[in-house]
Amino acid sequence: MTAPPSPMHAPGALEVRDLEAGYGGTFAITDVDFRVEPGQVAGLVGPNGGGKSTLLKSIAGVLDLRHGGVTLDHRGLGMYPGRIAFVPQREEVNWDFPVTAHDVVLMGRTRAAGWLHRPSREDRALASAALERFGLGGLGDRHISQFSGGQQQRIFFARALAQQPFVVLLDEVFTGVDTTNRAIFRDAIREFADAGAIVVLATHDFDELQAVCDTVGFINRGLVAYGTLATTFTPENLRAAYGGQVAVIA
Protein backbone atom coordinates (compact mmCIF):
# COMPACT_ATOMS: atom_id res chain seq x y z
CA MET A 1 0.00 0.00 0.00
CA THR A 2 2.91 2.36 0.63
CA ALA A 3 4.86 2.29 -2.64
CA PRO A 4 3.00 3.65 -5.66
CA PRO A 5 2.32 0.97 -8.29
CA SER A 6 5.16 0.66 -10.79
CA PRO A 7 4.39 2.31 -14.13
CA MET A 8 5.87 -0.81 -15.75
CA HIS A 9 3.62 -3.33 -14.04
CA ALA A 10 1.99 -5.30 -16.85
CA PRO A 11 -1.81 -5.36 -16.60
CA GLY A 12 -1.91 -9.12 -17.18
CA ALA A 13 -0.14 -12.06 -18.79
CA LEU A 14 1.47 -12.04 -22.22
CA GLU A 15 -0.08 -14.82 -24.26
CA VAL A 16 1.13 -16.13 -27.58
CA ARG A 17 -1.49 -18.35 -29.20
CA ASP A 18 -1.12 -20.57 -32.24
CA LEU A 19 1.35 -18.13 -33.75
CA GLU A 20 2.73 -18.55 -37.26
CA ALA A 21 5.11 -16.01 -38.79
CA GLY A 22 8.23 -15.67 -40.92
CA TYR A 23 9.96 -14.19 -43.93
CA GLY A 24 9.22 -16.31 -46.98
CA GLY A 25 10.08 -19.93 -46.29
CA THR A 26 13.18 -19.52 -44.14
CA PHE A 27 13.21 -18.70 -40.44
CA ALA A 28 9.49 -19.40 -40.35
CA ILE A 29 7.89 -20.56 -37.12
CA THR A 30 4.55 -22.29 -36.60
CA ASP A 31 2.32 -23.45 -33.77
CA VAL A 32 3.84 -21.35 -31.01
CA ASP A 33 1.83 -21.17 -27.77
CA PHE A 34 3.07 -19.88 -24.45
CA ARG A 35 2.24 -17.54 -21.61
CA VAL A 36 4.41 -15.23 -19.49
CA GLU A 37 3.13 -13.66 -16.27
CA PRO A 38 3.88 -10.09 -15.12
CA GLY A 39 7.27 -10.02 -13.40
CA GLN A 40 8.52 -13.12 -15.20
CA VAL A 41 11.55 -13.43 -17.47
CA ALA A 42 11.14 -15.91 -20.31
CA GLY A 43 14.18 -17.15 -22.21
CA LEU A 44 14.03 -18.34 -25.81
CA VAL A 45 16.81 -20.64 -26.98
CA GLY A 46 17.39 -22.70 -30.09
CA PRO A 47 19.70 -23.12 -33.06
CA ASN A 48 20.59 -20.30 -35.44
CA GLY A 49 17.87 -19.93 -38.03
CA GLY A 50 15.44 -21.69 -35.72
CA GLY A 51 13.29 -18.58 -35.49
CA LYS A 52 14.07 -16.91 -32.13
CA SER A 53 14.40 -13.45 -33.65
CA THR A 54 11.40 -14.08 -35.89
CA LEU A 55 9.29 -14.93 -32.85
CA LEU A 56 10.54 -11.90 -30.93
CA LYS A 57 9.82 -9.59 -33.86
CA SER A 58 6.37 -10.99 -34.39
CA ILE A 59 5.57 -10.40 -30.71
CA ALA A 60 6.90 -6.84 -31.10
CA GLY A 61 4.59 -6.26 -34.07
CA VAL A 62 7.57 -5.75 -36.39
CA LEU A 63 6.57 -8.77 -38.49
CA ASP A 64 3.00 -9.40 -39.54
CA LEU A 65 1.57 -12.64 -38.21
CA ARG A 66 0.34 -15.20 -40.69
CA HIS A 67 -1.81 -16.86 -38.10
CA GLY A 68 -2.62 -16.75 -34.41
CA GLY A 69 -2.24 -13.84 -32.04
CA VAL A 70 -0.34 -12.14 -29.26
CA THR A 71 -2.23 -10.56 -26.36
CA LEU A 72 -1.45 -8.76 -23.14
CA ASP A 73 -4.22 -9.11 -20.58
CA HIS A 74 -6.45 -10.53 -23.37
CA ARG A 75 -6.04 -7.44 -25.57
CA GLY A 76 -3.91 -7.01 -28.68
CA LEU A 77 -0.54 -5.33 -28.11
CA GLY A 78 -1.67 -2.48 -30.35
CA MET A 79 -3.81 -1.40 -27.39
CA TYR A 80 -0.62 -0.44 -25.53
CA PRO A 81 1.11 1.97 -27.92
CA GLY A 82 4.71 2.67 -26.94
CA ARG A 83 4.67 0.22 -24.02
CA ILE A 84 6.28 -2.67 -25.88
CA ALA A 85 10.08 -2.23 -25.82
CA PHE A 86 12.34 -4.00 -28.29
CA VAL A 87 16.11 -4.10 -27.82
CA PRO A 88 17.53 -5.10 -31.21
CA GLN A 89 20.88 -6.62 -32.07
CA ARG A 90 23.42 -3.83 -32.41
CA GLU A 91 24.12 -4.55 -36.08
CA GLU A 92 20.54 -3.76 -37.05
CA VAL A 93 21.00 -0.02 -36.67
CA ASN A 94 23.00 2.50 -38.72
CA TRP A 95 25.45 3.94 -36.19
CA ASP A 96 26.48 6.73 -38.59
CA PHE A 97 23.01 8.26 -38.42
CA PRO A 98 23.30 11.86 -37.15
CA VAL A 99 21.76 11.44 -33.69
CA THR A 100 23.10 11.61 -30.13
CA ALA A 101 22.66 9.02 -27.40
CA HIS A 102 19.99 11.23 -25.81
CA ASP A 103 18.16 11.51 -29.15
CA VAL A 104 18.06 7.72 -29.43
CA VAL A 105 16.72 7.25 -25.90
CA LEU A 106 14.18 10.01 -26.48
CA MET A 107 12.93 8.08 -29.53
CA GLY A 108 11.51 5.61 -27.00
CA ARG A 109 9.16 8.42 -25.93
CA THR A 110 8.01 9.29 -29.46
CA ARG A 111 4.70 7.51 -29.17
CA ALA A 112 4.03 8.87 -25.69
CA ALA A 113 4.71 12.40 -26.93
CA GLY A 114 2.16 11.87 -29.70
CA TRP A 115 1.72 13.05 -33.28
CA LEU A 116 2.55 16.72 -33.92
CA HIS A 117 3.97 17.17 -30.41
CA ARG A 118 7.56 17.62 -29.44
CA PRO A 119 8.69 15.44 -26.53
CA SER A 120 7.66 17.11 -23.25
CA ARG A 121 9.92 18.05 -20.37
CA GLU A 122 8.85 14.82 -18.64
CA ASP A 123 9.79 12.80 -21.72
CA ARG A 124 13.23 14.42 -21.70
CA ALA A 125 13.62 13.84 -17.97
CA LEU A 126 12.74 10.15 -18.38
CA ALA A 127 15.32 9.85 -21.18
CA SER A 128 18.03 11.54 -19.09
CA ALA A 129 17.23 9.39 -16.05
CA ALA A 130 17.39 6.24 -18.19
CA LEU A 131 20.83 7.21 -19.56
CA GLU A 132 21.94 7.92 -16.00
CA ARG A 133 20.69 4.51 -14.85
CA PHE A 134 22.91 2.84 -17.46
CA GLY A 135 26.01 4.81 -16.51
CA LEU A 136 25.83 7.17 -19.48
CA GLY A 137 24.74 10.31 -17.62
CA GLY A 138 26.58 13.32 -19.00
CA LEU A 139 27.37 11.54 -22.28
CA GLY A 140 23.92 12.09 -23.77
CA ASP A 141 25.06 14.70 -26.27
CA ARG A 142 27.72 12.47 -27.82
CA HIS A 143 27.16 11.08 -31.30
CA ILE A 144 26.22 7.39 -31.18
CA SER A 145 29.29 6.27 -33.15
CA GLN A 146 31.50 7.54 -30.32
CA PHE A 147 30.47 4.76 -27.94
CA SER A 148 31.87 1.27 -27.57
CA GLY A 149 29.74 -1.75 -28.50
CA GLY A 150 28.71 -2.43 -24.90
CA GLN A 151 27.79 1.22 -24.40
CA GLN A 152 25.72 1.21 -27.57
CA GLN A 153 23.79 -1.78 -26.24
CA ARG A 154 23.29 0.17 -23.00
CA ILE A 155 21.81 3.07 -24.98
CA PHE A 156 19.20 0.61 -26.27
CA PHE A 157 18.49 -0.64 -22.74
CA ALA A 158 18.10 2.99 -21.63
CA ARG A 159 15.66 3.56 -24.49
CA ALA A 160 13.64 0.53 -23.40
CA LEU A 161 13.60 1.84 -19.81
CA ALA A 162 12.46 5.30 -20.96
CA GLN A 163 9.45 3.66 -22.62
CA GLN A 164 8.21 2.48 -19.19
CA PRO A 165 7.41 -0.78 -20.90
CA PHE A 166 4.93 -3.47 -19.93
CA VAL A 167 6.79 -5.92 -22.18
CA VAL A 168 10.55 -5.91 -22.85
CA LEU A 169 11.80 -7.98 -25.80
CA LEU A 170 15.56 -8.54 -25.91
CA ASP A 171 17.31 -9.95 -28.99
CA GLU A 172 20.71 -11.56 -28.22
CA VAL A 173 21.75 -8.74 -25.92
CA PHE A 174 24.59 -10.75 -24.37
CA THR A 175 26.34 -11.50 -27.66
CA GLY A 176 29.82 -10.00 -27.92
CA VAL A 177 29.53 -8.14 -24.63
CA ASP A 178 32.19 -7.96 -21.91
CA THR A 179 31.66 -9.14 -18.32
CA THR A 180 30.96 -5.67 -16.93
CA ASN A 181 28.16 -5.06 -19.38
CA ARG A 182 26.80 -8.58 -18.89
CA ALA A 183 26.37 -7.80 -15.21
CA ILE A 184 24.70 -4.49 -16.04
CA PHE A 185 22.24 -6.18 -18.43
CA ARG A 186 21.50 -9.01 -15.99
CA ASP A 187 20.68 -6.48 -13.26
CA ALA A 188 18.57 -4.46 -15.67
CA ILE A 189 16.55 -7.51 -16.69
CA ARG A 190 15.89 -8.37 -13.05
CA GLU A 191 14.86 -4.74 -12.38
CA PHE A 192 12.39 -4.78 -15.27
CA ALA A 193 10.88 -7.99 -13.88
CA ASP A 194 10.84 -6.73 -10.29
CA ALA A 195 8.91 -3.67 -11.50
CA GLY A 196 6.28 -6.05 -12.88
CA ALA A 197 7.23 -5.92 -16.55
CA ILE A 198 7.28 -9.06 -18.71
CA VAL A 199 10.69 -9.82 -20.21
CA VAL A 200 11.30 -12.12 -23.17
CA LEU A 201 14.95 -12.79 -23.96
CA ALA A 202 16.25 -14.56 -27.05
CA THR A 203 19.74 -15.85 -26.31
CA HIS A 204 22.49 -18.29 -27.20
CA ASP A 205 23.96 -17.99 -23.78
CA PHE A 206 22.92 -20.80 -21.41
CA ASP A 207 24.74 -19.23 -18.44
CA GLU A 208 22.80 -15.97 -18.75
CA LEU A 209 19.62 -17.93 -19.39
CA GLN A 210 20.01 -19.80 -16.13
CA ALA A 211 21.01 -16.63 -14.29
CA VAL A 212 18.05 -14.45 -15.24
CA CYS A 213 15.17 -16.51 -16.64
CA ASP A 214 12.17 -17.96 -14.82
CA THR A 215 10.89 -19.90 -17.80
CA VAL A 216 12.48 -21.21 -20.95
CA GLY A 217 11.18 -21.97 -24.44
CA PHE A 218 13.05 -24.07 -27.00
CA ILE A 219 12.53 -22.74 -30.50
CA ASN A 220 13.28 -24.66 -33.66
CA ARG A 221 10.79 -23.75 -36.40
CA GLY A 222 8.21 -23.95 -33.65
CA LEU A 223 8.04 -24.26 -29.89
CA VAL A 224 9.72 -27.57 -28.99
CA ALA A 225 9.15 -27.20 -25.25
CA TYR A 226 8.16 -24.49 -22.79
CA GLY A 227 8.05 -24.37 -19.01
CA THR A 228 9.89 -23.34 -15.86
CA LEU A 229 13.65 -23.44 -15.97
CA ALA A 230 13.82 -26.27 -13.43
CA THR A 231 11.47 -28.60 -15.28
CA THR A 232 12.18 -27.66 -18.90
CA PHE A 233 15.90 -26.85 -19.22
CA THR A 234 16.81 -30.53 -19.61
CA PRO A 235 19.30 -32.43 -21.80
CA GLU A 236 16.37 -34.12 -23.58
CA ASN A 237 14.81 -30.81 -24.63
CA LEU A 238 18.21 -29.39 -25.61
CA ARG A 239 18.78 -32.38 -27.84
CA ALA A 240 15.27 -32.14 -29.27
CA ALA A 241 15.68 -28.42 -30.09
CA TYR A 242 19.23 -28.49 -31.41
CA GLY A 243 18.91 -31.86 -33.15
CA GLY A 244 22.36 -33.08 -32.16
CA GLN A 245 24.09 -29.78 -32.98
CA VAL A 246 24.99 -29.33 -29.34
CA ALA A 247 27.10 -31.47 -27.09
CA VAL A 248 25.20 -31.89 -23.85
CA ILE A 249 27.56 -31.97 -20.92
CA ALA A 250 25.74 -33.44 -17.95
Add this chain to the structure above:
Amino acid sequence: MIAWITEPLAYDFFVRALLEIAIVGVLCGLVGCFVVLRGLAFIGDALSHAVFPGVVLSYLAGQSILIGAFIFGGLTALAVGVVSRSRRVSEDSAIGVVFAAFFALGVAIISRHSGVKRDLGSLLFGSILGVSNADLVATAVIGLIVLVVLFALLKELTLVAFDPTLAKSLGYPTFRLDLVLLMLISATIVASLQTVGNILILALVVTPPATARLLTDRLDRMLAYSALIGIGSGVGGLYVSFHADTAAGAIIVLCSTLCFFLALIFAPTHGLLAVRIQATRGEHHEHHFHAESEEPPHG
Protein backbone atom coordinates in the same frame (compact mmCIF):
# COMPACT_ATOMS: atom_id res chain seq x y z
CA MET B 1 31.59 44.12 -56.69
CA ILE B 2 28.29 45.72 -55.66
CA ALA B 3 27.45 46.21 -59.33
CA TRP B 4 28.18 42.52 -59.86
CA ILE B 5 25.32 41.83 -57.43
CA THR B 6 22.91 44.64 -58.29
CA GLU B 7 23.24 44.77 -62.07
CA PRO B 8 21.31 41.54 -62.81
CA LEU B 9 18.54 42.62 -60.41
CA ALA B 10 17.42 45.12 -63.01
CA TYR B 11 16.00 42.23 -65.00
CA ASP B 12 12.64 40.85 -63.87
CA PHE B 13 13.45 37.39 -65.21
CA PHE B 14 16.58 37.33 -63.04
CA VAL B 15 14.70 38.35 -59.91
CA ARG B 16 12.10 35.64 -60.55
CA ALA B 17 14.89 33.11 -61.11
CA LEU B 18 16.56 34.24 -57.88
CA LEU B 19 13.38 33.77 -55.85
CA GLU B 20 12.73 30.41 -57.52
CA ILE B 21 16.20 29.05 -56.79
CA ALA B 22 16.05 30.36 -53.21
CA ILE B 23 12.82 28.45 -52.53
CA VAL B 24 14.10 25.37 -54.35
CA GLY B 25 17.45 25.51 -52.54
CA VAL B 26 15.82 25.43 -49.11
CA LEU B 27 13.21 22.85 -50.13
CA CYS B 28 15.63 20.42 -51.75
CA GLY B 29 18.18 20.95 -48.98
CA LEU B 30 15.69 19.99 -46.26
CA VAL B 31 13.85 17.12 -47.95
CA GLY B 32 17.17 15.93 -49.42
CA CYS B 33 18.44 15.19 -45.88
CA PHE B 34 15.97 12.32 -45.73
CA VAL B 35 16.90 11.19 -49.24
CA VAL B 36 20.52 10.95 -48.09
CA LEU B 37 19.84 9.43 -44.68
CA ARG B 38 17.48 6.81 -46.07
CA GLY B 39 19.76 6.01 -49.00
CA LEU B 40 17.04 7.03 -51.46
CA ALA B 41 19.26 8.77 -54.02
CA PHE B 42 18.34 6.13 -56.60
CA ILE B 43 14.61 6.66 -55.95
CA GLY B 44 15.14 10.41 -56.29
CA ASP B 45 16.90 9.93 -59.59
CA ALA B 46 14.17 7.57 -60.75
CA LEU B 47 11.40 9.99 -59.75
CA SER B 48 12.99 12.86 -61.59
CA HIS B 49 13.21 10.77 -64.77
CA ALA B 50 9.81 9.16 -64.35
CA VAL B 51 7.96 12.50 -64.28
CA PHE B 52 9.33 13.26 -67.76
CA PRO B 53 6.18 12.14 -69.66
CA GLY B 54 4.18 14.44 -67.40
CA VAL B 55 6.45 17.33 -68.32
CA VAL B 56 6.10 16.58 -72.02
CA LEU B 57 2.31 16.19 -71.88
CA SER B 58 1.87 19.46 -69.96
CA TYR B 59 4.08 21.21 -72.48
CA LEU B 60 2.00 19.85 -75.36
CA ALA B 61 -1.20 20.93 -73.60
CA GLY B 62 0.26 24.38 -73.05
CA GLN B 63 0.02 23.99 -69.27
CA SER B 64 2.57 24.51 -66.51
CA ILE B 65 4.92 21.52 -66.45
CA LEU B 66 4.22 21.27 -62.72
CA ILE B 67 0.78 19.80 -63.34
CA GLY B 68 1.87 16.84 -65.45
CA ALA B 69 4.99 16.28 -63.38
CA PHE B 70 2.94 16.27 -60.21
CA ILE B 71 0.55 13.63 -61.55
CA PHE B 72 3.37 11.41 -62.78
CA GLY B 73 5.36 11.96 -59.59
CA GLY B 74 2.46 10.66 -57.51
CA LEU B 75 1.93 7.75 -59.88
CA THR B 76 5.62 6.81 -59.70
CA ALA B 77 5.78 6.94 -55.90
CA LEU B 78 2.70 4.74 -55.64
CA ALA B 79 3.83 2.32 -58.34
CA VAL B 80 7.24 1.86 -56.70
CA GLY B 81 5.69 1.42 -53.26
CA VAL B 82 3.20 -1.16 -54.48
CA VAL B 83 5.52 -3.11 -56.83
CA SER B 84 8.22 -3.41 -54.17
CA ARG B 85 5.75 -4.92 -51.70
CA SER B 86 6.11 -8.21 -53.59
CA ARG B 87 8.79 -10.27 -51.86
CA ARG B 88 10.18 -11.49 -55.16
CA VAL B 89 10.83 -7.98 -56.52
CA SER B 90 13.48 -6.01 -54.62
CA GLU B 91 12.84 -2.31 -54.17
CA ASP B 92 15.61 -1.16 -56.49
CA SER B 93 14.39 -3.54 -59.20
CA ALA B 94 10.87 -2.14 -58.81
CA ILE B 95 12.23 1.39 -59.14
CA GLY B 96 14.27 0.42 -62.18
CA VAL B 97 11.25 -1.12 -63.88
CA VAL B 98 8.94 1.84 -63.20
CA PHE B 99 11.36 4.68 -63.91
CA ALA B 100 12.72 3.35 -67.18
CA ALA B 101 9.19 2.60 -68.39
CA PHE B 102 7.95 6.10 -67.61
CA PHE B 103 10.98 7.81 -69.14
CA ALA B 104 10.54 5.67 -72.26
CA LEU B 105 6.92 6.78 -72.42
CA GLY B 106 8.08 10.42 -72.41
CA VAL B 107 10.57 9.73 -75.21
CA ALA B 108 7.86 7.94 -77.22
CA ILE B 109 5.49 10.90 -76.89
CA ILE B 110 8.20 13.35 -77.96
CA SER B 111 9.05 11.27 -81.05
CA ARG B 112 5.45 11.72 -82.23
CA HIS B 113 5.60 15.53 -81.94
CA SER B 114 8.31 17.17 -83.97
CA GLY B 115 7.50 20.59 -82.45
CA VAL B 116 8.67 19.45 -79.01
CA LYS B 117 12.09 18.32 -80.18
CA ARG B 118 13.12 21.94 -80.58
CA ASP B 119 12.54 22.56 -76.87
CA LEU B 120 13.91 19.23 -75.72
CA GLY B 121 16.92 20.93 -74.16
CA SER B 122 14.86 23.15 -71.88
CA LEU B 123 12.57 20.26 -70.95
CA LEU B 124 15.51 18.06 -69.94
CA PHE B 125 17.81 20.68 -68.43
CA GLY B 126 15.37 23.25 -67.07
CA SER B 127 14.93 26.89 -67.91
CA ILE B 128 15.23 28.81 -64.68
CA LEU B 129 15.50 32.15 -66.49
CA GLY B 130 12.13 31.43 -68.10
CA VAL B 131 10.26 31.01 -64.78
CA SER B 132 6.93 32.84 -64.85
CA ASN B 133 5.12 34.45 -61.93
CA ALA B 134 2.65 31.55 -61.98
CA ASP B 135 5.50 29.04 -61.82
CA LEU B 136 6.98 30.93 -58.91
CA VAL B 137 3.71 30.90 -56.99
CA ALA B 138 3.20 27.19 -57.72
CA THR B 139 6.71 26.36 -56.49
CA ALA B 140 6.16 28.40 -53.34
CA VAL B 141 2.80 26.78 -52.58
CA ILE B 142 4.02 23.21 -53.15
CA GLY B 143 7.19 23.99 -51.20
CA LEU B 144 5.22 25.37 -48.28
CA ILE B 145 2.94 22.33 -48.14
CA VAL B 146 5.93 19.96 -48.30
CA LEU B 147 7.75 21.80 -45.51
CA VAL B 148 4.66 21.92 -43.27
CA VAL B 149 4.20 18.15 -43.63
CA LEU B 150 7.95 17.50 -43.23
CA PHE B 151 8.17 19.44 -39.98
CA ALA B 152 4.87 18.10 -38.66
CA LEU B 153 6.18 14.54 -39.08
CA LEU B 154 9.87 15.26 -38.44
CA LYS B 155 9.99 13.20 -35.23
CA GLU B 156 8.28 10.19 -36.83
CA LEU B 157 10.22 10.38 -40.12
CA THR B 158 13.49 10.55 -38.16
CA LEU B 159 12.47 7.55 -36.07
CA VAL B 160 11.58 5.45 -39.12
CA ALA B 161 14.81 6.50 -40.86
CA PHE B 162 17.01 5.54 -37.92
CA ASP B 163 15.25 2.48 -36.53
CA PRO B 164 12.25 1.13 -38.46
CA THR B 165 12.08 -1.82 -36.06
CA LEU B 166 11.51 0.49 -33.11
CA ALA B 167 8.98 2.48 -35.12
CA LYS B 168 6.98 -0.67 -35.81
CA SER B 169 7.22 -1.91 -32.23
CA LEU B 170 5.94 1.49 -31.07
CA GLY B 171 2.91 0.86 -33.27
CA TYR B 172 3.64 3.33 -36.09
CA PRO B 173 2.28 2.70 -39.61
CA THR B 174 5.75 2.60 -41.15
CA PHE B 175 4.59 1.68 -44.66
CA ARG B 176 2.32 4.71 -44.76
CA LEU B 177 5.05 6.95 -43.35
CA ASP B 178 7.36 5.68 -46.10
CA LEU B 179 4.73 6.53 -48.68
CA VAL B 180 4.39 10.03 -47.23
CA LEU B 181 8.15 10.49 -47.47
CA LEU B 182 8.13 9.31 -51.09
CA MET B 183 5.32 11.79 -51.82
CA LEU B 184 7.33 14.61 -50.21
CA ILE B 185 10.40 13.73 -52.25
CA SER B 186 8.27 13.47 -55.35
CA ALA B 187 6.61 16.86 -54.75
CA THR B 188 9.99 18.44 -54.04
CA ILE B 189 11.45 17.17 -57.28
CA VAL B 190 8.40 18.27 -59.26
CA ALA B 191 8.36 21.74 -57.71
CA SER B 192 12.07 22.14 -58.41
CA LEU B 193 12.12 20.66 -61.89
CA GLN B 194 12.12 23.89 -63.82
CA THR B 195 15.35 25.13 -62.21
CA VAL B 196 17.81 22.53 -63.47
CA GLY B 197 15.66 19.94 -65.27
CA ASN B 198 15.03 16.21 -64.92
CA ILE B 199 18.62 15.07 -65.27
CA LEU B 200 20.38 17.45 -62.88
CA ILE B 201 17.72 17.82 -60.19
CA LEU B 202 19.23 14.95 -58.22
CA ALA B 203 22.26 17.13 -57.50
CA LEU B 204 20.11 19.70 -55.66
CA VAL B 205 18.50 16.94 -53.59
CA VAL B 206 21.63 14.95 -52.73
CA THR B 207 24.70 17.21 -52.80
CA PRO B 208 23.77 19.84 -50.14
CA PRO B 209 22.66 17.23 -47.53
CA ALA B 210 25.70 15.05 -48.24
CA THR B 211 27.84 18.17 -47.72
CA ALA B 212 26.00 19.08 -44.51
CA ARG B 213 26.48 15.55 -43.15
CA LEU B 214 30.24 16.04 -43.41
CA LEU B 215 29.98 19.19 -41.29
CA THR B 216 27.90 17.92 -38.35
CA ASP B 217 26.72 14.87 -36.41
CA ARG B 218 23.40 16.45 -35.40
CA LEU B 219 20.25 16.13 -37.49
CA ASP B 220 18.90 19.61 -36.68
CA ARG B 221 22.17 21.22 -37.74
CA MET B 222 22.39 18.99 -40.80
CA LEU B 223 18.96 20.26 -41.90
CA ALA B 224 19.99 23.89 -41.34
CA TYR B 225 23.38 23.59 -43.07
CA SER B 226 21.86 21.70 -45.98
CA ALA B 227 19.24 24.40 -46.56
CA LEU B 228 21.95 27.10 -46.37
CA ILE B 229 24.22 25.27 -48.80
CA GLY B 230 21.27 24.73 -51.13
CA ILE B 231 20.30 28.39 -51.16
CA GLY B 232 23.92 29.57 -51.25
CA SER B 233 24.99 27.46 -54.20
CA GLY B 234 21.71 28.24 -55.99
CA VAL B 235 22.01 32.00 -55.66
CA GLY B 236 25.78 31.99 -56.20
CA GLY B 237 25.47 29.75 -59.23
CA LEU B 238 22.77 31.94 -60.74
CA TYR B 239 24.98 35.04 -60.48
CA VAL B 240 28.03 33.28 -61.90
CA SER B 241 26.00 31.93 -64.80
CA PHE B 242 24.59 35.41 -65.51
CA HIS B 243 28.00 37.07 -65.63
CA ALA B 244 29.76 34.17 -67.36
CA ASP B 245 26.87 33.68 -69.77
CA THR B 246 26.77 29.93 -69.08
CA ALA B 247 23.82 27.54 -68.55
CA ALA B 248 22.36 28.39 -65.12
CA GLY B 249 21.34 24.85 -64.11
CA ALA B 250 24.80 23.45 -64.78
CA ILE B 251 26.60 26.22 -62.86
CA ILE B 252 24.24 25.88 -59.89
CA VAL B 253 24.95 22.15 -59.71
CA LEU B 254 28.71 22.73 -60.04
CA CYS B 255 28.58 25.30 -57.20
CA SER B 256 27.06 22.77 -54.81
CA THR B 257 29.57 20.18 -56.00
CA LEU B 258 32.35 22.63 -55.15
CA CYS B 259 30.89 23.02 -51.62
CA PHE B 260 30.81 19.26 -51.30
CA PHE B 261 34.48 18.79 -52.21
CA LEU B 262 35.55 21.65 -49.94
CA ALA B 263 33.70 19.95 -47.07
CA LEU B 264 35.05 16.54 -48.01
CA ILE B 265 38.60 17.85 -47.66
CA PHE B 266 38.33 20.53 -44.96
CA ALA B 267 35.39 19.53 -42.69
CA PRO B 268 36.38 19.79 -39.00
CA THR B 269 36.11 16.14 -37.87
CA HIS B 270 34.96 14.12 -40.89
CA GLY B 271 37.05 15.88 -43.55
CA LEU B 272 39.93 14.01 -45.19
CA LEU B 273 42.48 16.46 -43.75
CA ALA B 274 41.11 16.21 -40.23
CA VAL B 275 41.07 12.42 -40.40
CA ARG B 276 44.62 12.45 -41.71
CA ILE B 277 45.80 14.78 -38.94
CA GLN B 278 44.15 12.65 -36.28
CA ALA B 279 45.72 9.53 -37.78
CA THR B 280 49.21 11.00 -37.72
CA ARG B 281 48.67 12.00 -34.10
CA GLY B 282 47.94 8.34 -33.43
CA GLU B 283 44.33 8.93 -32.53
CA HIS B 284 41.32 7.20 -33.90
CA HIS B 285 38.62 9.73 -34.67
CA GLU B 286 35.91 7.49 -33.21
CA HIS B 287 37.41 7.32 -29.75
CA HIS B 288 35.18 5.81 -27.11
CA PHE B 289 34.18 7.36 -23.85
CA HIS B 290 34.96 5.09 -20.98
CA ALA B 291 32.12 5.62 -18.58
CA GLU B 292 32.86 2.62 -16.45
CA SER B 293 35.31 -0.22 -16.57
CA GLU B 294 35.21 -0.59 -20.33
CA GLU B 295 38.53 -1.89 -21.67
CA PRO B 296 40.94 0.86 -20.43
CA PRO B 297 43.11 2.88 -22.81
CA HIS B 298 46.70 1.69 -23.06
CA GLY B 299 48.47 2.21 -19.78
